[in-house]
Structures are given as C-alpha cells and as structure tokens.
Amino acid sequence: MALSISQVTIYVEDQQQAVDFWTGKMGFKVTTDMPYGEDRWIEVEPPGGGARLVIYKADRDMPALATDLPNYVLFHADDIVQTHAELAAKGVEFTQEPKREPWGWSAVFKDDAGHLFHLGQR
Template sequence: MINKIGQIMLYVTNQEKAVDFWTKKVGFSIVAEENGQGMRWIEIAPSKESETSIILHDKEVIAKMSPELNLGTPSLMFTTENLDELYTNLENQSVLVGEIMEMPTGRVFNFADSEQNYFAVMEKSK
C-alpha cells in the first residue's frame, strides 16, 4: 500500500539554472546528486528532513531514453506559514509572481521558475 509521496520528477532544459533557481531563490537544499549511465539528476527539497523531494532531470536525456513519458511540468502546490514574507522574498529576487488571492482554502499566489513553469503556494496556519 502507498503511504506517502517520495519524489516528484521535474524535467528541465537546464539543470544548472534550475538548481540555482530552487536553491538560491526559493531556499530549497540539495539532498543528493547522482551522475551515472549518461544521466545526471539532482534531488532538492525544502529541507533535508522533508519527506517529499523534487528530482531535477534533464528533459532532453529523458526524452531520448523514454520517448513515451509525459515530460510536462506537474502542477505543484507548496505551503508556507508566512505567505507575505515568501512573496516579498521572491519578488525581491526578480521571480515572476502572481497576485495574492483569497481562496476558500486560504491565501495563495503563483510563481514561475527560470523556465517559465508555474507553481502555487498556499498559506497554512501554524
């Protein structure tokens, strides 16, 4: 039986830019990095203790290895305890952010990574 989400695959065209974006602008940490069999992948997460991580794969390499895979960007919703602070931090680093919106489940905004993939962040109470 499945009991948690372990990793999310994110296929990117430039792994170095993706690592820079997620670590320097969003504050994620590199959990692991592997390089073998003609592939390189980087595991990142909000913290080293996170149960779920994102694996940054080279889109071109994966497309050649497994042309049947859907290499589109997953629709991810992150959470934060301080939406305003995160919004300001991203905006100050020239990250494209959408406006903060009130939803029935709480306040939320979206942001784009260095490849113009969009992700959302929702505020969760402490």
C-alpha cells in the same frame, strides 16, 4: 498504513539552471547530485525538509512540463504574504500575486525555465 510523498519529479531542459533557481532563489539544498546516464540525478529539499524535488533532464519521451499552465506541485507557506515578499526580493517572478480564494490563499510563481508553480496558505 502510513504513506508519505518522498519525491516529485520536475522535467527541465537545463538541469544546472534549475539547480541554480531552486537553491539560489528558493533556498532549497541539494541532497543528491550524481551521474545518471548522460545526465545527472539531482534531488533538492526545501528549507523545512519534506518531499524532495527530482530535477530530471527532459527528453523526447519525458518532455518538460507545459509552461502555459501551473503544474500540480503546490507549495505551502505559513504566511504567504511574507513568503511572497521574500521570494520576490530574491528575484522569483510571480504571475499571480497572493490573493484570497474560498479555500485559502493562492499565488503562482515561475521558475527560471518558465514552469509555473502554486504557492498556497490555508
């Protein structure tokens, strides 16, 4: 059996702010943007392809992610030091600079809505 991850959903308060962050600062491209009820169904894809992020409008039943802890989305970089420098130059805020861990390199960055994400390198 062959399985892969096709999408990961990120719940946000402001979909356009999230699109602006992921495309403008992170270099992702919008692959789907269409009406979805009163909101939009938006998918963005990383520059190298792979699993897409669904930028979903948070509501009472599906609240936005906690902003005080990193969520479970881990991004991988071939060169975390270089990637950190490039993203920081574009205005991405890092709450943890790249550091060596027993399992590899780790950093934590924040999107414009305050959600935290891991950036790793093995």
